[in-house]
Amino acid sequence: MIGLGALFVACWSSGFIGAKLGAADAPVTTVLMWRFVPLALLLAPWLVRSGAGGRAGLGRQILVGALSQSGYLLTVYCAIGLGVNTGTTALIDGVQPLVVAALAGPLLGVAVSGRQWAGLGVGAAGVALVTWSDATSGHGTPLWAYLVPFAGMCCLVAATFLDRRTRDRPSPVRAVAIHCTTSAVVFTALAVATGTALPPASARFWLAMAWLIVFATFGGYGLYWLLLDRVGVTAVNTLMFLVPAATTIWGTLMFGEPFSAWTGTGLALALAATWLVSRRPQSRERAVSAARGAPPCHRTGVAGVRRGRRFDGGSA
Template sequence: MNVVLSIAFVLTWSSGFIGAKLGAGSASAATVLMWRFLPLAVVLAVVALTLTRASWRGVTPRDVGRQSVVGALSQSGYLLTVYYAIQLGVSSGTTALIDGTQPLVAGALAGPLLGQYVSRTQWLGLGLGVTGVAIVTAADFAGGGDAPWWAYLVPFLGMLSLVAATFLDRRTRRPVRPAVAMTVHCVTSAALFTALAAATGGVVPPAEASFWVAIGWLVALSTFGGYGLYWLILRRSGVTQVNTLMFLMAPVTALWGALMFGEPFGAQTALGLAVGLAAVVVVRRGGDASASKEPVTAASAEPAPRARTGR
């Protein structure tokens, strides 16, 4: 996996939790998400009708429908739970921490659902990642917080939504071009979040400048950066490799939150970061070592699909 892409992905994906914290101070989750996606969807739709029309050639209604489901799961379902949890008072680092359990779920399902070989070394790395997450979790709960206990369950729903989107995309036989995927995902999210904001009376944005700073932050860093790199790296390196990087989100976000919002970051969190880094190294080496041992099947002999972006 390209090191530069990996670093960029970790930073830009983590920026989404920070942006959610920025927006939570001035508006509801539905309002922030509506204004994050509605202008972006309009721009992407115009671009699709003018500059990228060639990318849509051969795209069927079934392709659009599948990508709409992927977008609803990976953007709408995932982000709504993240924003709602932070709005309830869960810290940005803790929310990222709970989402960090995604690699274990995805790694466990990669074999039976995708037929991907997961080596013992990779499982060792996944175990290290879970250990790092547990260390940071213990540190966070030791510090206390104002959120109700059930608020910590909300990000788990988003994690499962993203896992479902990941496997649905990987099982797609007809991958679409990046411009098409990004447009469909964002238009789907814009429609869902606009409907939700209208239903909850949150359509009108606040007048605070901080709100629009948060929106700009989320569109530039999180959508085009983190979300796009997620699908790109997924296509290049597979489910186990890309989801191992998710172990780094919690400690990186916790450090970022400490610098920007004064959230606690102690020795335990630093230890969790070190263990998470070790997990990434182990899984990457395990993937390189197992590649030559993996038997060639009809599925593995097929040409690899083109890289496709989509967050």
């Protein structure tokens, strides 16, 4: 799982870099259309296979895809196009574990420990510090632009909970096929409506599309849903705290984006939050959990039972 987690972080962060590469040669709608049309064609065999949940399940997965891909990516690409740094965009999206943790109890029946809340609070401080540093750096990005990636993060959170509350979910491959087809339809419609469907002929644009398809979609997005099934929602969203550091390093090396002392401090706080949230409970904590009749969670530190199912990646 450690190897898959590291690969997920690298691939997810690559999506922010690919977005900036593609946006250098074409409008956001063009980039997104030509990212997902080839994907929909490649994944068509899995789309036509019968899956769990019937028509209701298919409709639910279409909604999940519209939120987790269409809504999320449109806001991320727009934020980067408005001038928000790739690392800052990734870190604002890193608020996701805070929102998930706050809603996990009422929506999924998952308990979050005090240690985890402390870690999530540290992560929020890191996000605020880096965002403030970027917003006041004087590079001309309007302040409201920093709310755009926050809206995208909310879309991904909503999709995650909608998927977790579904009893009969399709396989990760079929789910990705449904989501990519949904996004292909949405972004093609947007590109045609805005007159931006024609792609540029530059080699850099098509290199960016290949980058986004292979690394960001198959690697990042595919691993997101695979890891959700295997290790649970808390563990996966904790990995999101590592994405901003990877993205910031990529952005600094590839695009010369500024890396200030405030940026480093904020990222250090985010990494500290990851350690606090994801580390295994101490033996005394395990003993207390056992005395209360709660199973120790060796993967996520969260013991949650709802309707006979655990939400840390296994079954009760």
